Structure formats: structure tokens, C-alpha cells
Amino acid sequence: MWIRAVLIAVLVCLLILLFLKLLQSWKKYPPGPPMLLSAVKIVQCGFRIHPDILVETAKQYGSIFTIWGASQPLVILSGFEAVKEGLIKHSEIFSGRPVTPFYKAIAKEKGIVFSNGHTWKQQRKFGLVTLRKLGLGKKGVENQIQEEAQQLVETFARAKGQPIDPSIPIINSVSNVICALVFGHRYSVDDEEFLKLIKAIENGVKFGGTFFHLLYEVIPGIMKYISWPYKTVFGAADVVLSHARKETENHRKQPAQHDPRDFIDYYLLQMEKSKNDPTSTYDDENLAQCISDLFVAGTDTTSATLQWGLLLMMTHPDIQEKIQKEIEDAFGSSQLISYQDRKKAPYTFATIHEIQRFKCILLAGNPRETVQDVNILGSFIPKGTTIVPDVHSVCYDPKLWETPQKFNPNHFLDKDGQFVDREELLLFGAGARVCVGKEMAKIELFIFFTNLLRAFTFKLPEGVKEVNTEPVLGLTMPPHHYKLCAIARPSNS
Numbered sequence: 001m002w003i004r005a006v007l008i009a010v011l012v013c014l015l016i017l018l019f020l021k022l023l024q025s026w027k028k029y030p031p032g033p034p035m036l037l038s039a040v041k042i043v044q045c046g047f048r049i050h051p052d053i054l055v056e057t058a059k060q061y062g063s064i065f066t067i068w069g070a071s072q073p074l075v076i077l078s079g080f081e082a083v084k085e086g087l088i089k090h091s092e093i094f095s096g097r098p099v100t101p102f103y104k105a106i107a108k109e110k111g112i113v114f115s116n117g118h119t120w121k122q123q124r125k126f127g128l129v130t131l132r133k134l135g136l137g138k139k140g141v142e143n144q145i146q147e148e149a150q151q152l153v154e155t156f157a158r159a160k161g162q163p164i165d166p167s168i169p170i171i172n173s174v175s176n177v178i179c180a181l182v183f184g185h186r187y188s189v190d191d192e193e194f195l196k197l198i199k200a201i202e203n204g205v206k207f208g209g210t211f212f213h214l215l216y217e218v219i220p221g222i223m224k225y226i227s228w229p230y231k232t233v234f235g236a237a238d239v240v241l242s243h244a245r246k247e248t249e250n251h252r253k254q255p256a257q258h259d260p261r262d263f264i265d266y267y268l269l270q271m272e273k274s275k276n277d278p279t280s281t282y283d284d285e286n287l288a289q290c291i292s293d294l295f296v297a298g299t300d301t302t303s304a305t306l307q308w309g310l311l312l313m314m315t316h317p318d319i320q321e322k323i324q325k326e327i328e329d330a331f332g333s334s335q336l337i338s339y340q341d342r343k344k345a346p347y348t349f350a351t352i353h354e355i356q357r358f359k360c361i362l363l364a365g366n367p368r369e370t371v372q373d374v375n376i377l378g379s380f381i382p383k384g385t386t387i388v389p390d391v392h393s394v395c396y397d398p399k400l401w402e403t404p405q406k407f408n409p410n411h412f413l414d415k416d417g418q419f420v421d422r423e424e425l426l427l428f429g430a431g432a433r434v435c436v437g438k439e440m441a442k443i444e445l446f447i448f449f450t451n452l453l454r455a456f457t458f459k460l461p462e463g464v465k466e467v468n469t470e471p472v473l474g475l476t477m478p479p480h481h482y483k484l485c486a487i488a489r490p491s492n493s
């Protein structure tokens with residue numbers, strides 16, 4: 001009871017503090033609801049900005065508006081035109097990442113996701129080039145994904161059609177792809193260290209947007225007074241970073257010389273090459289944070305999409321059947337499926353895109369920051385403003401999609417049944433900071449999904465009539481835990 005009273009008191013003080021602090025700069029930003037109203041709405045939504053609230057506010061204030069977040073104004077870009085105008089047309093100006101007190105404490109402005117300026121440019125470029133190189137060699141990323149997809153099929157097969165929760169096997173397989181890429185080896189699903197890493201990612205992602213997260217953003221010194229709410233999340237960051245450092249030391253003991261095997265090898269060679277370059281940002285701290293970035297950004301997103309995919313197959317058996325027929329006609333029951341083969345399976349490929357649109361796993365796109373003053377679509381936005389691209393509003397815009405509220409793979413097919421790529425699907429972000437793992441994620445989704453649907457028909461457990469299709473609100477939005485029965489298909493039994 002007293003804890004609740006203290007929390008309410010802290011909250012009221014914070015609101016007054018924010019009101020005074022922000023009143024001064026109110027006029028500089030695009031219009032929007034008054035600060036107190038924004039705060040009340042955020043509190044009502046459990047401290048997360050619910051996508052419906054943003055759409056509602058856009059109806060009143062237009063496609064570029066301001067709401068008041070933890071300790072600062074957030075300018076929301078709502079709808080495709082505004083997001084495109086900002087992220088693509090003014091790509092460089094919108095290329096900053098706001099590093100709030102909490103993320104500063106976690107990532108120290110190192111790596112790719114939470115860095116800016118010269119460090120970001122150098123680390124991002126290196127990440128992109130290296131991922132491309134690792135995708136090429138004989139045992140490239142695609143082979144690794146095929147191997148993991150096979151392991152996942154075997155894991156599901158071991159359940160022999162009995163109900164299982166698919167989330168852990170999917171997360172294990174997806175994160176193992178990153179492990180192979182970054183560390184040069186995979187982990188068995190019961191490896192304790194591996195399970196610790198997976199748990200750490202889960203704890204880190206779950207913390208984003210909670211009350212204590214927001215409290216830290218407003219009072220960064222809060223940990224001096226109450227540290228317990230932060231132990232798990234800072235511990236989680238430490239688990240991932242310590243693991244990255246340990247793997248790096250192992251690589252140092254067995255240097256790659258001329259034939260780098262994985263991301264760490266490439267990075268260590270780059271460090272050596274640029275050791276006399278005063279502008280170099282290649283160092284141990286940036287390496288550890290890059291590893292953590294790839295690991296966290298690459299695990300949660302892809303696995304949430306796959307979990308939604310299987311759930312939607314159970315609730316749309318007609319679509320599942322159509323996909324299985326297409327896969328069977330294109331690849332038979334044993335041919336190795338590669339990403340290049342997507343052209344032979346346009347309906348399946350369109351369905352994967354529709355899963356991404358319909359279950360839009362990001363609450364809002366990752367925030368950006370303007371690096372100079374800018375005018376877009378008649379709105380002035382000052383330098384240093386936090387920008388939130390409302391990807392959700394684009395995914396459900398009735399002007400863009402024939403049946404926005406209905407799961408419909410035809411959104412990505414032309415009248416001849418051929419796949420149509422739509423620039424309005426902005427799930428990977430856009431412009432200068434577009435997702436570094438976009439190509440890899442697309443390969444993963446295609447290969448995992450086709451292999452699973454070739455091997456099994458996914459059904460709800462007997463007696464279960466309905467499954468919760470609401471997302472869990474967090475940094476990403478996976479489904480609630482559910483159980484499925486993976487029934488082996490005749491040619492695979």
C-alpha cells in the first residue's frame with residue numbers, strides 16, 4: 001500500500017517538474033495535446049504509448065504533432081507521407097539517435113544502435129560491410145540459416161504433434177544464427193551460458209517502456225536511492241557484454257591471420273589495421289557493444305515475427321494450405337530451399353510480408369533525433385528533437401491497404417499472383433539508419449517459414465477454440481505465449 005502511495009507522490013512531483021521545465025520550450029514544436037494530457041494518456045496505457053492513441057491524436061493535430069514523453073517533447077510522424085518525408089527525403093537530418101540517460105548508461109554511446117556522429121558512421125559501415133562479407137563465403141549466413149531451420153524442424157518433430165510453446169525453440173534457433181555469425185559457433189539449446197544470454201535479452205527488452213524505465217529517464221540519479229528495480233536490466237546488459245568480451249579474448253588466443261571466420265575476427269583485423277589512425281573508433285568497447293547490438297536487435301525482432309507467423313497460420317488454415325501447396329509444387333519434399341527461390345513461391349513470400357504488416361511488431365519505429373533545424377510538410381522541427389516514426393499508422397492506413405484490419409496476403413500480390421514489394425512496409429525503418437540486418441532478416445524469415453510449413457501443419461491443441469491475438473506491449477510486440485501442435489505432413493512423417 002505504502003509503495004503505491006510513494007509511487008503516486010513521485011509521479012505527481014514529476015509531472016509538475018516536467019510541466020515547469022517544458023512550458024518554456026512549448027512554442028518551438030509542432031502542435032499537439034497539452035503536456036499534462038499526454039502524460040495522463042501515457043500513464044493510462046501503463047507507461048507505454050499505445051499505437052491507437054497516436055492515430056487518435058493525428059486525427060486532431062495532423063500528421064506531424066508533438067506529445068510530451070518522459071522529460072522531453074516527442075515529435076510523431078504519422079502516416080506514410082510524413083514518415084517518408086522525414087526518414088527518406090531528409091535522411092541525413094533525421095539520422096541522429098536520441099541517447100536518453102538510461103540508454104547512455106547501458107550502451108555508453110558505443111556500437112551502432114545507440115551511437116551518433118563519427119563513431120556511428122564508422123561502426124555502422126563496418127557492420128554492413130562485414131555482414132555482407134560473411135554472407136558470401138562458402139559457409140555463408142544462408143547455409144547457417146538452413147542448418148538452424150533444420151534443427152528447428154527436428155525440435156518440433158520431437159514433440160510428435162503434442163502441444164508445445166514454440167517461443168523458446170524459435171528464439172534459440174534465431175539467436176544461434178547470430179552466434180554463428182558473430183562468434184563462429186552455435187550453442188546447443190540446453191547450454192547454460194546460451195540460456196543465460198537468451199534470458200538476458202528477454203529481461204532487457206521487457207524493461208523498455210516500463211514505469212521504472214521512465215523514472216530513470218527523468219531522474220537518472222534514482223539508482224542511488226532505489227537500485228532494486230534496475231538490478232535485473234543492468235545485470236542483463238552485463239551478461240551480454242561480458243560474454244562478448246570473453247569470446248573476443250578466445251579469438252585473440254587463436255588469431256585468424258588472413259582468413260577471418262566471423263564478425264569478431266574481422267573486427268580484430270580492422271583494429272590492427274587502423275591502430276595508427278587517430279580517427280579510428282575500432283576498440284574493445286565498441287566491439288563488445290556492436291556484438292550486443294547485433295545479438296539483441298537480431299534476435300527479438302525475427303523471432304517475434306516467426307511466432308506471429310505460426311499463430312496466424314493456425315487461425316487462417318486456408319492460407320496455410322495454399323502456402324503448403326505452393327511450397328510442395330516448387331520444392332518437393334526434400335530440396336534445399338534458398339532465398340533465391342522466393343521467386344518460385346510468390347504467395348508464401350507475400351504472406352511473410354503480410355505477417356510483418358498485420359502484426360507490426362514495433363510499437364513505434366525506433367526513435368530518431370534531428371541533427372539540424374528542419375521544415376517538413378509545413379512544420380518546423382528544431383535541431384535535437386526526438387522523432388518517433390509511427391510505423392503502426394502506416395501499417396493500418398486504409399488509404400494504403402485494401403483491407404487494413406484483415407490478414408490478407410493479396411496486399412503484396414499483383415493481379416497475376418506475382419509478388420509486389422511495397423515501399424509502404426517500413427518495418428525495418430528507412431533512410432540513413434535503416435536496419436543493418438534487413439537482408440539477413442528477410443533470408444531468415446523465408447527459410448525458417450518455408451521449412452516449417454513444408455514439414456508441418458500447425459493446429460491449435462485439441463479443445464482450444466481461440467488464441468489470444470493481442471500483442472504483448474514492449475519495445476517489440478510478440479504474441480502472448482501460446483501452444484501449437486506441429487502435425488507432421490505425410491511426406492515428412
Ligand code: HEM
Binds near residue numbers: 362427428436440
Ligand atoms: C524482422 C526482423 C527485424 C526487424 C523488424 C528490424 C527492425 C529494425 C528497425 C525498425 C530498426 C531501426 C531503424 C531506424 O532507426 O529507422 C533497426 C535497426 C537495427 N537493426 Fe534491425 N530489425 C530486424 C532484424 C535485425 C537483424 C537480424 C539484425 C542483425 C543481424 C539487426 C540489426 C540492427 C541494427 C544493428 C540496427 C541499428 C541501425 C542503426 O542505428 O544504424 N536487425 N532494425
